[in-house]
Amino acid sequence: MPVTIRDVARAAGVSITTVSRALNGYEDVGADTRRKVERVAAELKYRPSAIARSLVMNRTKTIGLLVSELTKEHSGHHFMFGVLYGIHDRLAELGYDLVLVSTTTARQRLVSYLTFCTERRLDGVIVMGIRMDDPYIQEVLDSGFPSVVIDVPLLSERCGYVMTDNVFGAKLAVRHLFAKGHRVIGFVNGHVQAAVSRERRCGYEEAMAECGLVGDPDWQFVSDFTERGGMEGCKTLLEKNPDMTAIFFASDLMAMGGLRHAQAVGLKVPSDLSVVGFDDIELSQYVTPSLSTIHQKRYEMGTVAADMLVGMLDQGKAPEGRLLSPQLFERQST
Amino acid sequence: MPVTIRDVARAAGVSITTVSRALNGYEDVGADTRRKVERVAAELKYRPSAIARSLVMNRTKTIGLLVSELTKEHSGHHFMFGVLYGIHDRLAELGYDLVLVSTTTARQRLVSYLTFCTERRLDGVIVMGIRMDDPYIQEVLDSGFPSVVIDVPLLSERCGYVMTDNVFGAKLAVRHLFAKGHRVIGFVNGHVQAAVSRERRCGYEEAMAECGLVGDPDWQFVSDFTERGGMEGCKTLLEKNPDMTAIFFASDLMAMGGLRHAQAVGLKVPSDLSVVGFDDIELSQYVTPSLSTIHQKRYEMGTVAADMLVGMLDQGKAPEGRLLSPQLFERQST
DNA sequence: GTGGGTATCCGAAACGTTTCGGAAAGCCGA
DNA sequence: TCGGCTTTCCGAAACGTTTCGGATACCCAC
Numbered sequence: 001m002p003v004t005i006r007d008v009a010r011a012a013g014v015s016i017t018t019v020s021r022a023l024n025g026y027e028d029v030g031a032d033t034r035r036k037v038e039r040v041a042a043e044l045k046y047r048p049s050a051i052a053r054s055l056v057m058n059r060t061k062t063i064g065l066l067v068s069e070l071t072k073e074h075s076g077h078h079f080m081f082g083v084l085y086g087i088h089d090r091l092a093e094l095g096y097d098l099v100l101v102s103t104t105t106a107r108q109r110l111v112s113y114l115t116f117c118t119e120r121r122l123d124g125v126i127v128m129g130i131r132m133d134d135p136y137i138q139e140v141l142d143s144g145f146p147s148v149v150i151d152v153p154l155l156s157e158r159c160g161y162v163m164t165d166n167v168f169g170a171k172l173a174v175r176h177l178f179a180k181g182h183r184v185i186g187f188v189n190g191h192v193q194a195a196v197s198r199e200r201r202c203g204y205e206e207a208m209a210e211c212g213l214v215g216d217p218d219w220q221f222v223s224d225f226t227e228r229g230g231m232e233g234c235k236t237l238l239e240k241n242p243d244m245t246a247i248f249f250a251s252d253l254m255a256m257g258g259l260r261h262a263q264a265v266g267l268k269v270p271s272d273l274s275v276v277g278f279d280d281i282e283l284s285q286y287v288t289p290s291l292s293t294i295h296q297k298r299y300e301m302g303t304v305a306a307d308m309l310v311g312m313l314d315q316g317k318a319p320e321g322r323l324l325s326p327q328l329f330e331r332q333s334t
Numbered sequence: 335m336p337v338t339i340r341d342v343a344r345a346a347g348v349s350i351t352t353v354s355r356a357l358n359g360y361e362d363v364g365a366d367t368r369r370k371v372e373r374v375a376a377e378l379k380y381r382p383s384a385i386a387r388s389l390v391m392n393r394t395k396t397i398g399l400l401v402s403e404l405t406k407e408h409s410g411h412h413f414m415f416g417v418l419y420g421i422h423d424r425l426a427e428l429g430y431d432l433v434l435v436s437t438t439t440a441r442q443r444l445v446s447y448l449t450f451c452t453e454r455r456l457d458g459v460i461v462m463g464i465r466m467d468d469p470y471i472q473e474v475l476d477s478g479f480p481s482v483v484i485d486v487p488l489l490s491e492r493c494g495y496v497m498t499d500n501v502f503g504a505k506l507a508v509r510h511l512f513a514k515g516h517r518v519i520g521f522v523n524g525h526v527q528a529a530v531s532r533e534r535r536c537g538y539e540e541a542m543a544e545c546g547l548v549g550d551p552d553w554q555f556v557s558d559f560t561e562r563g564g565m566e567g568c569k570t571l572l573e574k575n576p577d578m579t580a581i582f583f584a585s586d587l588m589a590m591g592g593l594r595h596a597q598a599v600g601l602k603v604p605s606d607l608s609v610v611g612f613d614d615i616e617l618s619q620y621v622t623p624s625l626s627t628i629h630q631k632r633y634e635m636g637t638v639a640a641d642m643l644v645g646m647l648d649q650g651k652a653p654e655g656r657l658l659s660p661q662l663f664e665r666q667s668t
Numbered sequence: 669g670t671g672g673g674t675a676t677c678c679g680a681a682a683c684g685t686t687t688c689g690g691a692a693a694g695c696c697g698a
Numbered sequence: 699t700c701g702g703c704t705t706t707c708c709g710a711a712a713c714g715t716t717t718c719g720g721a722t723a724c725c726c727a728c
Contacts, residue, residue, distance in 0.1 A: 002452070004714055015678045020716060030676060047452045051388045052714035055683045060385065062433070081415060092439040097454070099396070099433045105426040118336070118381045120431070256620065286590065288622040338684055349708045354686060364706060386684035389713045 003044045012040040023048070054121065062097040063309060064122045066113055066140070068130040076129045076225065078253070078281035079298060083150060086302020087126055094310045096123070106136070114139045124309045126150065131193040146312050148305045152195045153321060158312070160319030162304045166196050169294040169326035170203025171210075173248045173276040176292070176328055178211045182246035182274060185213070188233035188258065190225040190250045197222075200250045200278065219244070223254055230257025238265075238273075245273060246334075252277035252284045252293055259287060259333065275333040289332035297324050337378045346374040357382070388455065396431040397643060398456045400447055400474070402464040410463045410559065412587070412615035413632060417484060420636020421460055428644045430457070440470070448473045458643045460484065465527040480646050482639045486529040487655060492646070494653030496638045500530050503628040503660035504537025505544075507582045507610040510626070510662055512545045516580035516608060519547070522567035522592065524559040524584045531556075534584045534612065553578070557588055564591025572599075572607075579607060580668070586611035586618045586627055593621065593667065609667040623666035631658050 009016045014033060022029045022037040029037075040046075054060045065087065067080065091098050099120070106116050113136050117125060124146035130137050132152060141147060141159050149161045177185050187204045190197040201220070208215050218240045223229035230249055234257065237244055249255035255277030259269060267273045269289050277284055277293035284291035304322055311317035343350045348367060356363045356371040363371075374380075388394045399421065401414065425432050433454070440450050447470045451459060458480035464471050466486060475481060475493050483495040511519050521538045524531040535554070542549050552574045557563035564583055568591065571578055583589035589611030593603060601607045603623050611618055611627035618625035638656055645651035 006714080016715085017678055017680095017717080018676085021677090024716085028676060033676080047449060049389075049455060049714050050453050051385060051394065051455050052683090053716075054385045055383075055389055055685090055714080056716050058683075077415070081411070088434055088436070089438050092436070092442045095443065097433050097439075099431050100422055102422070102426070104423050105431075108426045109429065115381060120384050283617060283620055286617055287620050340684080350685085351687080351708055351710095352706085355707090358686085362706060367706080383684055386713090387686075389684080389715090390686050392713075 002049075003046050005046070005048065008037065008041050008044055008046045011044060012037050058121075059123050059313075060097075060121050061095060062099055062120070062122055063091060064099050064101040064117055064120070064125040066125050066127040066130065066137070067100075067102050068134055068137075078283065079279050079296070080129050082296075082298025083128060083302040083305075086299040086304075087306050088302070089299075090303040090306035091310070094306065094314075096306075096310060101125070103136075112136050112139055114143050114145065117145060123313055124148075126305050126309060127152075131191075132195060133193045146309060148309045148319070150301060150305055155319065155321050158319060160308050160312070160321060162301050162308065162322040162324065163196070164296045164301070164326050165323045166199035166326075167203035167206065169278060169296075170200040170248070170250075171207040172326065172328045173278070173294055174204055174207035174211065176330065176334065177246040177248065177274060177276060178207075178213070180246070180274060180334055183213060184241060184244045184246070185219065186237040186241065186244050186247040187220045188230060188237065188247060188249045188254055189220065189222050190254070192222065194225070197250060204248060216241075223250075225251050225254060227253050227257040227260070230254025231261045232257070234258035234261040235265075238267075246275070247273065248276045248278075250278050252279045252281045252291060255291055255293070255333075256283065256287060259289070259291070270332065270334050277333075280329055285331065292331045292334040293329050295327040295329045297326075300324060336383075337380050339380070339382065342371065342375050342378055342380050345378060346371050392455075393457050393647075394431075394455050395429060396433055396454070396456055397425065398433050398435040398451055398454070398459040400459050400461040400464065400471070401434075401436045402468055402471075412617065413613050413630070414463050416632025417462060417636040417639075420633040420638075421640050422636070424637040424640035425644070428640065428648075430640075430644060435459070437470075446470050446473055448477050448479065451479060457647055458482075460639050460643060461486075465525075466529060467527045480643060482643045482653070484635060484639055489653065489655050492653065494642050494646070494655060496635055496642065496656040496658065497530070498630045498635070498660050499657045500533035500660075501537035501540065503612060503630075504534040504582070504584075505541040506660065506662045507612070507628055508538055508541035508545065510664065510668065511580040511582065511608060511610060512541075512547070514580070514608060514668055517547060518575060518578045518580070519553065520571040520575065520578050520581040521554045522564060522571065522581060522583045522588055523554065523556050524588070526556065528559070531584060538582060550575075557584075559585045559588060561587050561591040561594070564588025565595040566591070568592035568595040569599075572601075580609070581607065582610045582612075584612050586613045586615045586625060589625055589627070589667075590617065590621060593623070593625070604666065604668050611667075614663055619665065626665045626668040627663050629661045629663045631660075634658060 005016055005019050009019045019037050022034045088098050106113050126148050128150035144158045147159045151163045154161055189201050205215055221233040221236050223233040249258055255275050258275050262269050262273050269275055277291050280293045280295035284293050312319055339350055339353050343353045353371050356368045422432050440447050460482050462484035478492045481493045485497045488495050523535050539549055555567040555571050557567040581592055583592055589609050592609050596603050596607050603609055611625050614627045614629035618627050646653055
């Protein structure tokens with residue numbers, strides 16, 4: 001039904017080879033032949049089949065976006081969409097398509113990510129929002145499939161990464177609170193399966209030491225990145241440390257929970273309790289009081305990841321680890 | 335490099351045909367032959383090429399998600415992501431892949447949506463977040479490309495739609511405000527290029543009439559779905575109608591702008607001014623005062639759209655128009 | 669005239685599947 | 699013994715491209 005290269009060749013009175021070479025801008029085709037072919041192709045509305053091309057060229061110009069949980073209530077989606085935009089935009093510029101691959105995609109078909117990717121002959125993958133203990137993801141990384149991971153420092157022959165400088169980000173938060181006069185500064189972290197959690201904790205502890213504050217284990221609480229978890233963390237820390245005047249949360253959503261708890265127990269923010277989040281999700285500027293937070297360049301993370309992956313694919317560049325520097329956004333909660 | 339069906343055939347000592355039929359569960363293959371083929375295929379880690387299959391089967395099992403503006407600051411993204419989830423999840427269940435197609439995708443390559451879709455040999459498209467005056471979108475719909483449109487009532491041979499019952503939704507909002515005692519109820523609408531705007535306006539006017547309230551043109555304001563536009567609308571309406579005590583905004587984001595303006599001019603919500611939004615985006619429960627709004631079943635819109643499109647593709651079902659009923663979520667702003 | 673170079677063009681193989689039509693073998697009843 | 703039916707298998711074409719290795723024709727210098 002659709003018009004093929006054969007139809008164009010016939011209509012233009014030339015061979016298939018010539019049509020292909022004319023349309024793809026090769027040199028060894030006469031000027032008027034080329035014009036004729038182009039004219040005929042346009043008249044016939046010829047659309048070369050990307051499928052057939054992929055088969056013979058052995059690449060699909062398609063990359064997959066692997067996310068552990070692309071679901072309604074996944075707590076990380078605020079962050080991920082910013083990255084998604086960046087990935088999509090840059091990939092489009094570079095001539096690549098983006099297909100979504102998630103656990104729902106793979107699990108429904110009872111196949112691993114890797115199986116999915118190789119069957120679809122994806123050229124590469126960008127991985128984000130995954131937990132380090134995801135059993136399937138390691139398979140992809142080990143397979144030598146060209147990949148870029150977001151927010152996990154994994155560097156190998158065919159796997160690069162891009163992430164925010166979380167250590168520095170956490171330091172920015174602590175220093176800010178210290179400068180505001182706080183001395184008993186709590187920390188509510190995300191779950192341990194996230195690489196960023198380790199780094200943010202590291203930054204918190206280093207900054208505390210730099211400020212000459214002794215680190216008490218009771219000032220820290222390990223949560224799960226959710227709002228409910230943030231509430232719980234806030235509650236626990238304040239009960240254990242009545243003198244605590246500031247808390248740094250490893251995500252904005254947890255900080256929201258903190259704000260909510262503070263409100264529930266009648267604490268004024270920032271006068272009674274100061275709060276700093278991490279991520280700068282859109283919510284944080286709408287909530288009252290608006291949330292001071294560590295801004296991550298989400299869109300840029302996406303473009304950098306896309307650039308790196310396509311660089312590996314098209315130019316054989318080596319994968320690298322890229323750190324993007326975060327920024328403190330001071331608002332009403334401090 | 336990758337193992338092909340030919341390798342499996344050789345290793346199992348059977349023909350290519352038999353491997354294909356054995357692995358695809360056809361009947362005319364002996365029990366032990368089948369077992370042997372399956373075993374060899376597993377040992378060799380054979381992964382059939384979806385590309386080659388697509389070429390011969392003439393379908394890709396891939397559908398495109400067309401959005402006008404998948405960009406950072408697009409005002410509709412809060413709404414669209416809920417739908418995206420639903421589409422993706424259901425499509426995965428049904429064995430289809432999802433690729434993102436946006437103006438950035440198409441424009442960068444200087445081709446129309448339709449060109450993109452036919453080149454990629456997509457099986458169908460789901461269209462959302464587009465303006466009715468988008469010059470390219472009509473081309474897709476006219477082409478007879480199997481499609482489902484979200485939020486635009488376009489029904490044809492190969493094109494169905496799914497949307498919220500916006501007329502009913504708007505009525506819910508107005509009736510709610512009326513029941514609360516308001517008699518001068520303003521309406522800030524979205525831009526005219528959106529089909530939903532017309533319907534919401536219609537619902538507003540009908541409900542006002544039902545409540546026995548005379549409709550004054552000065553009670554309405556046409557805006558653009560953005561927060562800034564909502565502020566402006568709120569300001570204008572209040573200046574023109576000092577006795578106005580309630581405003582219904584055609585989107586939550588505009589309602590946010592309304593809240594902001596009210597706060598700026600010292601109006602208490604809801605005592606001085608009551609506000610109702612539309613969409614029930616996540617923000618609306620976090621802002622203070624939290625926003626009363628008309629909830630749309632976003633996730634369900636996605637699953638319904640996916641079901642309809644795949645029904646057309648796999649079972650030859652006729653496209654239809656589906657209306658999902660909205661719901662009033664009463665919160666603090668009324 | 670001849671040799672070699674250049675500018676154009678083309679035939680055919682290859683990519684990895686699915687599937688149509690038929691073939692071989694075994695069995696059974698007449 | 700033979701025809702026909704069933705079961706199991708296979709050869710080859712087809713899907714729509716790209717590309718390798720030539721082939722043709724022309725021109726120019728010798």
